[in-house]
Amino acid sequence: MTATSRAGRAVLRTWLPSGRILGGIGGPVRVLALVLIVLLALLVIPPILTLVELSFSDIGLDGTRSGFTLAHYRDLAGDTDFIRVLFNTVVFAASATLISLLLGGTLAWLVERTNTPFKRLAYLTAIVSLGTPYVLYVMSWLYILGRAGPVNQLYRWLSGGSGVLFDPYTLTGMIVVEGFLWSPLVFLLMAASFRMANAEMEEAARMNGASVFDTIRLISLRLAWPAILALAMFVFIRNIESFEVPALIGIPGKVQVLTTDIYLAVKEFPPQLGHAASFSVVMLVLIAVLIHFYGRIARQADRYASITGKGFRPRPFDLGAARPVAGAVIVVIFLIVLALPLMALVWMALTPYVAPVTLAGMKTLSLHNFIAVLTAPYYLTLAVNTLLVSVFAATTAMLLTGLAGWLAARRRFGGRIVDQLATVPLIFPGIVLGVAVLDMSLRMPFSIYGTVWLIGFAYLIRYMPYGMRYAYSGVLQLHRELEEASEASGAGVLQTLGRITAPLLSPALMAGWLFIFLIASRELSIAVLLAGPQSQVIAVAMLDLWQNGQAGELSALGLLWTVLMVIVASIFQYLERRGSTETFG
Missing domain, CATH: 1.10.3720.10 (MetI-like)
Known part of the structure; x- marks a missing residue:
């Protein structure tokens, strides 16, 4: 069969015009390529041109366009609200990214690099959370952290006061919920990196007297640094693009970011399409720059490769007496990311109206909403x-x-x-x-x-x-x-x-x-x-x-x-x- 394959390749080298196997460009392939180029260009280029043209158009109240103008960009440059919105966006995206990396990265390292218990619980948390609509997830946390929710209800019971411990309709509330929202995806992506890390380097550090913390800080995180940095950039980009959390929390709390500013401009009457388009172009350029740096970071990942063809075994890190602590961390993250939101949703679905969780409220439970x-x-x-x-x-x-x-x-x-x-x-x-x-x-x-x-x-x-x-x-x-x-x-x-x-x-x-x-x-x-x-x-x-x-x-x-x-x-x-x-x- 090998000889036949070699002979077949020799025939192809003779017949194909370019002399390269699968490298020559025949008629059908050329036509297919040209058709795909035209189709893809018709799909992706018009939206970009439309945004740019719209951002430079003088648009009347009736939607008519009378010519070229820089007014929309001048308004942005001179608008103090634009600086505030841009600042809110960066703080919101960066802080939520840190929370997601902390929760998801911790969970990934414990599950893939250690002998912690409750590993399946972590994967259950990630899969179910990713299958839950974002609107639903945000709403559940608004109930949990809201005035009538269990967090503030417990706070009032313990303090004897009538105030609230935490107000979700703030920039801080947006950051917390967005951070929880992306932590399951961070876990799944980081788990793949930690799963393939070479345990020999961690073992060598431990044998030379390094503590568990020093081993994690100097070996585990250093080896995974390109993956962590690339993932952080990816999540940061997605947080800038986020709409559900800014719409459900930011708009009622009067905390605007780029996405909600664009949305509100379009929803005005008459729609402020020029303002929305200029905002959109700024956001487009920002995302394009971030994606460029994301690609550069991702291309450097091979410099930190630790797996070779010589004796690689992905052995788990023995936590020893710390196993129960690691298991407790997984359980806590499971409660925060999955269990509490699901229980809140079930409670709200079974009650006729939003009400605190009380024994008296259980008398009103029914399947009416279902x-x-x-x-x-x-x-x-x-x-x-x-x-x-x-x-x-x-x-x-x-x-x-x-x-x-x-x-x-x-x-x-x-x-x-x-x-x-x-x-x-x-x-x-x-x-x-x-x-x-x-x-x-x-x-x-x-x-x-x-x-x-x-x-x-x-x-x-x-x-x-x-x-x-x-x-x-x-x-x-x-x-x-x-x-x-x-x-x-x-x-x-x-x-x-x-x-x-x-x-x-x-x-x-x-x-x-x-x-x-x-x-x-x-x-x-x-x-x-x-x-x-x-x-x-x-x-x-x-x-x-x-x-x-x-x-x-x-x-x-x-x-x-x-x-x-x-x-x-x-x-x-x-x-x-x-x-x-x-x-x-």
């Missing part, structure tokens, strides 16, 4: 709309990025361009993309504003970079010889792509599809600007329910939706494993 959600046609429409746009975005994104990922990983012609085009939407915060797509839809010759298809179109742009990473990584795991053998047997490029590459790539594509589906189903920042009366989705409905004071129905809806998403994810993962077994035997 029955109302399950029997109302309105909620069924919300579910259908959400599933429709999420399936559309995930399916279309993986079809495009599956081809783009293969082209970028295997071909020279157009590969770099499609990779860059598919990655460009990373610079778009959700609220900024929403402003761009909103303006584009109002100027289209056909009516698309207020439909679910507009939301699906925006979701597609927003989540293409994630699909590209799944597809590109999946193609790199497939050896070129499989495709070479197919072409040596007489199959064309498209036949090889459809019969060989696509089936082998399906596990990566299915994983990317599931990821995009789950995050699209709870996206709020885009949908809140684009949803119309007949195109409401679950996340927007949750925000409306909270603003209308219907916390009971919101809690019931959120819990039912979370259960549905867990079921969908479980079924999809089962089908993915089954498909992988059938494909690879």
